[in-house]
Amino acid sequence: MELLDALRSTGAVRAFTDEPVSDAALHAVLDTARFAPSGGNRQPWKVAVVRDLDARREMAALMREVWEEYVGANATGVTAFAFGRSIDAPPIAAPNPLLDAIDTVPVVLAIAADLDSIAMMDGNLDRPPVTGGASIYPFCWSILLAAREHGLGGVLTTFLSRREPTIADRLALPHHHALVATIFLGHPVHQNTKLKRHAVGDFTTIDRFDGSPFHA
Numbered sequence: 001m002e003l004l005d006a007l008r009s010t011g012a013v014r015a016f017t018d019e020p021v022s023d024a025a026l027h028a029v030l031d032t033a034r035f036a037p038s039g040g041n042r043q044p045w046k047v048a049v050v051r052d053l054d055a056r057r058e059m060a061a062l063m064r065e066v067w068e069e070y071v072g073a074n075a076t077g078v079t080a081f082a083f084g085r086s087i088d089a090p091p092i093a094a095p096n097p098l099l100d101a102i103d104t105v106p107v108v109l110a111i112a113a114d115l116d117s118i119a120m121m122d123g124n125l126d127r128p129p130v131t132g133g134a135s136i137y138p139f140c141w142s143i144l145l146a147a148r149e150h151g152l153g154g155v156l157t158t159f160l161s162r163r164e165p166t167i168a169d170r171l172a173l174p175h176h177h178a179l180v181a182t183i184f185l186g187h188p189v190h191q192n193t194k195l196k197r198h199a200v201g202d203f204t205t206i207d208r209f210d211g212s213p214f215h216a
């Protein structure tokens, strides 16, 4: 694929055909994604290709709990799980076909990040640090972009991260690592390429964040 096409048209895919993903294709995807940048080039990622059905089902059950908490919190009109806002809304049972299909999703990847290898540049501030994620999520995004070249689609999810302590033993999450994402991959039933995103002028300003909008 052309780079710009891939960057502009890689929408989330949560439904997959029965066509398997070969180990060679998955290896090739990871072999491209490993060129992602990271702070100090420390490449803090570890990947578990989760095939074991019991593990997948346990993951899905936990993700479903979080999904229903998320739907319940979103129903109140606030961003679910936003830092510093308590979620006192009850969970709402809601369908999640991706989780229903956990046994047959072609590829389930658990992604961990080595916290000892991440320089948390904003870790000294009186707010949640976010810069550390920048050493791992470019790698995750590169997996999704590289997958397109192989006719694959997928979605990066973080709902399992909310249950990291519960799933840690099952996945043998190494000491001092964070479970940063679960990525699902496969041949898309449908690849959404018409993505809804804000226009440049909506989020880009000149000189200051309250400056005039930047236009070409």
Ligand SMILES: Cc1cc2nc3c(=O)[nH]c(=O)nc-3n(C[C@H](O)[C@H](O)[C@H](O)COP(=O)(O)O)c2cc1C
Residues within 6 Å of the ligand: 010, 011, 012, 013, 155, 156, 157, 158, 159, 160, 192, 195, 196
């Ligand atoms: C950091 C991050 C966390 C996400 N977590 C989840 C998740 O837990 N579950 C899920 O179904 N999708 C998750 N997504 C996928 C987003 O919902 C998706 O990228 C976004 O809604 C845009 O969808 P689109 O590409 O179809 O337009 C996540 C995406 C990102 C980048």
